[in-house]
Amino acid sequence: MLFHPGRIGLPLxxxxxxxxxxxxxxxxxxxxxxxxxxxxKLNAPWLPFRPGGSSAFPSFxxxxxxxxxxxxxxxxSTVANSLMYQQYKVLRSTIAIKWNGSNSGNNVTMCVVxxxxxTSFTGVYTSRTSPYARQSTFSVSKPNVGVAxxxxxxxxxxxxxxxxxxxxxxxxxxxxxxxxYNNDPTLTLFWFVWLQSNDLxxxxxxxxxxxxxxxxxxxxxxxxxxxxx
Numbered sequence: 327m328l329f330h331p332g333r334i335g336l337p338l339x340x341x342x343x344x345x346x347x348x349x350x351x352x353x354x355x356x357x358x359x360x361x362x363x364x365x366x367k368l369n370a371p372w373l374p375f376r377p378g379g380s381s382a383f384p385s386f387x388x389x390x391x392x393x394x395x396x397x398x399x400x401x402x403s404t405v406a407n408s409l410m411y412q413q414y415k416v417l418r419s420t421i422a423i424k425w426n427g428s429n430s431g432n433n434v435t436m437c438v439v440x441x442x443x444x445t446s447f448t449g450v451y452t453s454r455t456s457p458y459a460r461q462s463t464f465s466v467s468k469p470n471v472g473v474a475x476x477x478x479x480x481x482x483x484x485x486x487x488x489x490x491x492x493x494x495x496x497x498x499x500x501x502x503x504x505x506x507y508n509n510d511p512t513l514t515l516f517w518f519v520w521l522q523s524n525d526l527x528x529x530x531x532x533x534x535x536x537x538x539x540x541x542x543x544x545x546x547x548x549x550x551x552x553x554x555x
Contacts, residue, residue, distance in 0.1 A: 350394065
């Protein structure tokens with residue numbers, strides 16, 4: 327789309343819709359049949375792998391890139407800052423997950439639930455019954471279930487759907503699902519992830535690679551003190 331900056335005196339549009347990507351890798355070994363869990367920010371590209379200021383997957387070993395405490399989507403800090411776009415609103419969020427096991431003891435069932443960050447799940451069993459919950463299975467000894475042919479599980483949702491707003495309400499919202507570039511929205515949503523071994527007799531396993539990719543479609547607005555033309 328051709329943009330004419332002279333009409334508003336800025337070299338960039340007042341609102342800017344773009345996409346951001348962020349990926350984190352973890353090492354995880356399931357030594358028992360118990361469930362493990364974690365959460366990634368759904369409607370906040372600001373430090374997406376630090377929900378509530380803590381590790382997204384505290385029982386896993388973070389491999390990279392950088393550290394969870396500083397990891398931002400590629401290019402985010404270039405356009406979202408105090409001098410450019412000071413606020414953002416996530417229009418659409420996609421999580422992609424891949425489990426790379428090496429033996430049958432690494433076969434796992436996964437449940438992913440998009441929900442409000444204050445939602446409290448007592449276990450994988452209650453999470454499975456939650457609205458919008460989706461399950462998949464990663465296996466070494468048999469085909470994956472609920473996973474794309476490239477091995478990735480993907481789930482896309484619009485924050486307004488989880489919040490309970492209509493399209494018009496979501497478009498007009500400037501408070502609940504919006505935030506300053508270095509903060510979370512008033513109502514932060516999480517991707518809750520539960521993992522449980524399929525082998526109920528498992529005692530030891532080799533470590534597995536757990537990959538999580540986030541894709542945010544974001545509207546940036548509230549232009550800062552850029553040089554005018």
